[in-house]
Amino acid sequence: MKFGFPLFPESASTLAPQVDAIYFFGLGVAAFFSTLIACLIFYLAIRYRRRSEDEVGKREKAAMWLEIAWSIIPLGILLFMFAWGAKVYFEARRPPGDAVEYFVTGKQWMWKFQHPEGQREINHLHVPVGQPIQLKMTSEDVIHSFFVPAFRIKMDVLPGRYTTVWFEATKTGTFRLFCAEYCGAEHSRMGGSITVMEPRDYEQWLARADSATGPLALAGAQLFEAKTCGTCHRPDSNLLAPILHGLFGEEVTLASGDKVLVDENYLRESILDPKATVVSGYEAKAVMPTFVGQLSEEELVELISYIKSLGDAASHGETPEESAG
Amino acid sequence: MSERKNYLNADYGVWSWLLTKDHKRIALLYLLSITVFFALGGLMAVGIRLELATPQGDLVQPDTYNRLFTMHGVMMIFFFLIPSIPAVLGNFLIPIMIGAKDLAFPRLNLASWYIFNIGGAFTLWAMLAGGVDTGWTFYTPFSTSFSNTHVIATGVGVFIAGFASILTGLNFLVTIHTMRAPGLTWFRLPLFVWAHYATSIIQILGTPVVAIAILLLAAERLFHIGIFDPAVGGDPVLFQHLFWFYSHPAVYIMILPSMGVISEIITAFSRKRIFGYKFIAFASVAIAVLGFLVWGHHMFLSSQSVYAGMIFSVLSMLVAVPSAVKVFNWTATLYEGSVSWETPMIYALGFIGLFTIGGLTGVMLSTLGIDIHVHDTYFVVAHFHYIMVGGAIMGYLGGLHFWWPKITGRMYPVFWSKISAIVIFIGFNLTFFPQFMLGYLGMPRRYHAYPDDFQVLNVMSSAGATILGVGYLIPLVYFIWSMRYGKKAGANPWGAFGLEWDVASPPLPHNFDQTPVVEREAYDYAAQHEERDVA
Numbered sequence: 001m002k003f004g005f006p007l008f009p010e011s012a013s014t015l016a017p018q019v020d021a022i023y024f025f026g027l028g029v030a031a032f033f034s035t036l037i038a039c040l041i042f043y044l045a046i047r048y049r050r051r052s053e054d055e056v057g058k059r060e061k062a063a064m065w066l067e068i069a070w071s072i073i074p075l076g077i078l079l080f081m082f083a084w085g086a087k088v089y090f091e092a093r094r095p096p097g098d099a100v101e102y103f104v105t106g107k108q109w110m111w112k113f114q115h116p117e118g119q120r121e122i123n124h125l126h127v128p129v130g131q132p133i134q135l136k137m138t139s140e141d142v143i144h145s146f147f148v149p150a151f152r153i154k155m156d157v158l159p160g161r162y163t164t165v166w167f168e169a170t171k172t173g174t175f176r177l178f179c180a181e182y183c184g185a186e187h188s189r190m191g192g193s194i195t196v197m198e199p200r201d202y203e204q205w206l207a208r209a210d211s212a213t214g215p216l217a218l219a220g221a222q223l224f225e226a227k228t229c230g231t232c233h234r235p236d237s238n239l240l241a242p243i244l245h246g247l248f249g250e251e252v253t254l255a256s257g258d259k260v261l262v263d264e265n266y267l268r269e270s271i272l273d274p275k276a277t278v279v280s281g282y283e284a285k286a287v288m289p290t291f292v293g294q295l296s297e298e299e300l301v302e303l304i305s306y307i308k309s310l311g312d313a314a315s316h317g318e319t320p321e322e323s324a325g
Numbered sequence: 326m327s328e329r330k331n332y333l334n335a336d337y338g339v340w341s342w343l344l345t346k347d348h349k350r351i352a353l354l355y356l357l358s359i360t361v362f363f364a365l366g367g368l369m370a371v372g373i374r375l376e377l378a379t380p381q382g383d384l385v386q387p388d389t390y391n392r393l394f395t396m397h398g399v400m401m402i403f404f405f406l407i408p409s410i411p412a413v414l415g416n417f418l419i420p421i422m423i424g425a426k427d428l429a430f431p432r433l434n435l436a437s438w439y440i441f442n443i444g445g446a447f448t449l450w451a452m453l454a455g456g457v458d459t460g461w462t463f464y465t466p467f468s469t470s471f472s473n474t475h476v477i478a479t480g481v482g483v484f485i486a487g488f489a490s491i492l493t494g495l496n497f498l499v500t501i502h503t504m505r506a507p508g509l510t511w512f513r514l515p516l517f518v519w520a521h522y523a524t525s526i527i528q529i530l531g532t533p534v535v536a537i538a539i540l541l542l543a544a545e546r547l548f549h550i551g552i553f554d555p556a557v558g559g560d561p562v563l564f565q566h567l568f569w570f571y572s573h574p575a576v577y578i579m580i581l582p583s584m585g586v587i588s589e590i591i592t593a594f595s596r597k598r599i600f601g602y603k604f605i606a607f608a609s610v611a612i613a614v615l616g617f618l619v620w621g622h623h624m625f626l627s628s629q630s631v632y633a634g635m636i637f638s639v640l641s642m643l644v645a646v647p648s649a650v651k652v653f654n655w656t657a658t659l660y661e662g663s664v665s666w667e668t669p670m671i672y673a674l675g676f677i678g679l680f681t682i683g684g685l686t687g688v689m690l691s692t693l694g695i696d697i698h699v700h701d702t703y704f705v706v707a708h709f710h711y712i713m714v715g716g717a718i719m720g721y722l723g724g725l726h727f728w729w730p731k732i733t734g735r736m737y738p739v740f741w742s743k744i745s746a747i748v749i750f751i752g753f754n755l756t757f758f759p760q761f762m763l764g765y766l767g768m769p770r771r772y773h774a775y776p777d778d779f780q781v782l783n784v785m786s787s788a789g790a791t792i793l794g795v796g797y798l799i800p801l802v803y804f805i806w807s808m809r810y811g812k813k814a815g816a817n818p819w820g821a822f823g824l825e826w827d828v829a830s831p832p833l834p835h836n837f838d839q840t841p842v843v844e845r846e847a848y849d850y851a852a853q854h855e856e857r858d859v860a
Binding site for chain 1: 382458470554555596597635638646666681686695762767769778
């Protein structure tokens, strides 16, 4: 973090130059038109200043071509800015396929992080440089917003659902993390940092860092046992409940006839409020209790990671549950 | 024979004011109310800028700071900016401009002032009882389940004041439709009237939605009915949709009347018919209509779908076109005009410059790729202050200076008025321009404390705010002074065109002895001049 009197933020992610480029274009457009208008006003207001008390202006002639010109030209520039901005936004909102998943929980007034290998951090996150990283984020209370100016990324963090933001850091160092959505008394102190390290240093850091639970999917597998989820959610459970193997990323048909994609938000809802979205065919058997209040956000993340790690029922043997045993 | 009675000296005593049905007196009652709210909102701003002069949150407690910016926003938006030009200048001028003796519903007009003050009283009570800390946006679930401040009382205040806004809009719409003088066709109307017509549509269609949002918020906060808080089965983003469905068009409630004022001033001090009359008139309506379709641009990062974000972005771009059309037409009006640099004109030209910057930075914010970084930072704060302070308040002050001789029959001191206009312009830019830079550097809004390296720009901003504050105090002093000591103004001190300049200053209680017959289009200075020469 630099001190002094900077006028432009540090740039430390693959997204940053893209955002800066379109920002400079927008700034150029704004500066050009503001200057144009200001110069025209000064020129015209002086050139045509009133020279005698009873003077009046000339009668205006309609100029349709002018009206059309100053509608169409701005419209063209605006649509160009829209298209460019939409392209950058689209990429910023869609993590690349090889992005490693980290989890973030916001609460008044701190940030909690879970690494894929289970290490936990508060307010300060360590990540490797040059690796796309996606953050699955949720909040325990109010809306927060995850903002790292040097990466030019920001995304709201909501209670009751997961939102995603991703970045690929391009240089090592420590960068500021802010909460950008007003969240109560200590909003301005809900900050922290992202430390970007060389992959080798990151590995060493990971090894040193305490991981009480082990990898998320493994911790989830233990939780799955502890909460006796397997009683019903087993391939051989006589179809008491949907089989979870290979479920993630698939579409399921609900009792209502709607189709939904099985993603983190769907799994989360199905754990906390199982009756909200019952899969077609299981209406009569829907006996699963709610787990509201019984699972922390971190534990939910572990369970979801476990379910995501489950391959097809056929390749059942590959799951961490087995490999852990 | 002594002078004829005007609306100011026709009756005396408190009740002649508190029970008046005269639109001109009601306008002055509104002027008094909103000046009080503006002063209160301004005091909050003083607290904010003092705190932000240093990086450490060392002047007030975080809780106090959060209440300061919340109450600043609530006071300024709901109790000053939204009523400002319509309820004061619109109320005073629309009947006269269209050759009518009053608004269509004078009693409703008076009722709206009482309703407005009752709403204000609730909000004031909330403030005195400890304030509210949700931000003027009342985002859920913070406002429904977490804040332990006076959310309900403030919400009730805003809810009630909304009805005053609806009634004013309704009154204007009916008046403009049914009470125009003979010969005053739609395209002969002053653009000030067109702007208020467009504004009234938004007031009537938009305000009920914020009222509904507040009711739902209250239902969740008081009775724990799950609407917005996921913990009780609600959706927090739903509130943002409802809130911005009103509150984005509300920005146009604040800026459209100001644009109307600018059209009047530019023509009067160029003594020239406005360039592209119909384009400016329809631009107002286009802004009002498109303004209802862009609320989602406040929510690009709220978890709203990527495709919704794109639609709201492109629609926001479209709303910039009629705004650009207005700016170009105002500028072109100066061409071959007879331009005089009177105080209202300085405000109007200042408005064009600041509104242009505000509008173009708004385009940047609508650009999705830029918004990712600057959303919820000081860039946004700077942008909307360029629109609301640089635009709406400059227009309001320009209008007050333009019509003050009509309203009071007296002139204010010209020298001091020009000084204050320039002080306000400089103070404003020094306050808000550094905030664009702070925003891109990454300073989030609503921060009580901030990193050290943001201090230089924050000190510039606080210094500018001091100058701006002085700039606002000067007119307050000379306007009050002028009511007793100002030079008598005469009916038409600016040599301006329009029915309001044909009646006495101050106007008669019923404006016109005889309903005027309008034979010319608006701002027809050339024809008026020729006629005078012939005579």
